[in-house]
Amino acid sequence: MAKCLVTGGAGFIGSHLISRLLCDNHSVIAFDHAPWDKLNNLFSLNSSAFKYVQGSVSDSSLFRSLITDAEQIYLLAATLGVRRVIENPIGTANTQVDQVRDICAIASSRQKIFYASTSEVYGKTIVSPLTEDLPLVLGEPDKARWAYACSKLLSEYLLLSLYRDKNVPLVVGRFFNVVGPRQNLSYGAVIPNLLSQAIKGMPLTVFGDGTQTRSFCHVDDAVDAMLSLMNHDSSLGQVFNIGNEEQISIGGLADKIRSLVDPLLEIKMIPYKDAMPFGFEEILHRVPSLNKIKQCTGWSSKYKLDEILRHCFIALKEALV
Ligand code: UDP
Numbered sequence: 190m191a192k193c194l195v196t197g198g199a200g201f202i203g204s205h206l207i208s209r210l211l212c213d214n215h216s217v218i219a220f221d222h223a224p225w226d227k228l229n230n231l232f233s234l235n236s237s238a239f240k241y242v243q244g245s246v247s248d249s250s251l252f253r254s255l256i257t258d259a260e261q262i263y264l265l266a267a268t269l270g271v272r273r274v275i276e277n278p279i280g281t282a283n284t285q286v287d288q289v290r291d292i293c294a295i296a297s298s299r300q301k302i303f304y305a306s307t308s309e310v311y312g313k314t315i316v317s318p319l320t321e322d323l324p325l326v327l328g329e330p331d332k333a334r335w336a337y338a339c340s341k342l343l344s345e346y347l348l349l350s351l352y353r354d355k356n357v358p359l360v361v362g363r364f365f366n367v368v369g370p371r372q373n374l375s376y377g378a379v380i381p382n383l384l385s386q387a388i389k390g391m392p393l394t395v396f397g398d399g400t401q402t403r404s405f406c407h408v409d410d411a412v413d414a415m416l417s418l419m420n421h422d423s424s425l426g427q428v429f430n431i432g433n434e435e436q437i438s439i440g441g442l443a444d445k446i447r448s449l450v451d452p453l454l455e456i457k458m459i460p461y462k463d464a465m466p467f468g469f470e471e472i473l474h475r476v477p478s479l480n481k482i483k484q485c486t487g488w489s490s491k492y493k494l495d496e497i498l499r500h501c502f503i504a505l506k507e508a509l510v
Pocket of ligand 1 (some may be wrong): 205218271366377378379380382383395396397401403439472
């Protein structure tokens with residue numbers, strides 16, 4: 190069984206991943222800047238195979254000591270949420286660049302690495318579904334939203350070079366709108382946002398005209414995908430989409446959430462200029478092609494959107510009580 194290190198381990202995806210790794214009898218170090226208290230997603234974990242290290246991936250000497258001891262490394266630490274990225278583009282980029290710089294400096298061929306990248310790197314590419322080999326069209330540098338995509342993309346370049354030049358086994362997964370229980374409300378992601386509004390009896394806020402589309406991936410499916418990539422050596426040195434092919438418009442999503450929680454709720458259309466700070470730019474359509482990961486690992490997503498929404502609703506209702 191492997192010694193695993195998970196950066197961003199206390200986060201939404203990280204905490205689900207860690208539960209799975211412990212179930213699979215691995216030992217895990219979670220590395221995260223979040224304090225170790227009742228609000229920490231991992232606080233209820235009780236396993237001698239688990240250790241929590243509080244700190245920043247920008248603390249190079251601490252991070253390097255953790256890298257040295259690990260056999261599997263999952264790089265999940267990130268600034269999340271479009272608004273938070275726009276408000277802190279430098280911190281957003283540093284979190285990616287700092288952790289990947291240390292990995293490039295000291296990781297070796299006896300370690301295996303998963304890098305959590307993002308569908309944001311496809312930017313404004315107008316192709317549907319999005320395949321991993323497409324040219325990428327990002328926005329201008331004065332639009333701070335793109336700090337996230339640019340730093341993730343730079344990290345992908347650096348890590349794939351590390352694979353080619355130093356034989357460090359690694360794989361990159363580009364996540365498409367992962368959702369599920371424990372997703373932090375403060376990121377402003379659309380499903381927890383609309384569900385919490387609905388639970389509180391408030392109007393559901395749809396930005397723009399609501400015709401923009403997304404596809405949502407259950408966090409359990411995302412964790413399965415990560416592990417299947419790590420378990421198939423044929424994935425190494427490559428980039429894979431991780432998501433769900435079921436598409437919906439955001440207006441349609443608000444309708445579904447209203448039907449699920451309370452059919453009498455109002456849906457309120459908010460112009461982007463009133464919803465988001467300067468530096469925001471909408472991505473109109475984003476759906477992954479999952480052929481590559483299916484062919485390489487046999488993985489495919491199991492959850493349909495209706496079931497995903499029910500899971501999120503139940504978890505959020507409990508959390509908000
Ligand atoms: N959105 C919305 N209402 C909200 C939050 C988000 O209409 O309360 C829209 C947002 O403009 C985008 C989509 O929902 O079109 C998904 O936003 P999210 O921030 O969840 O993720 P993104 O795919 O933009 O990174």
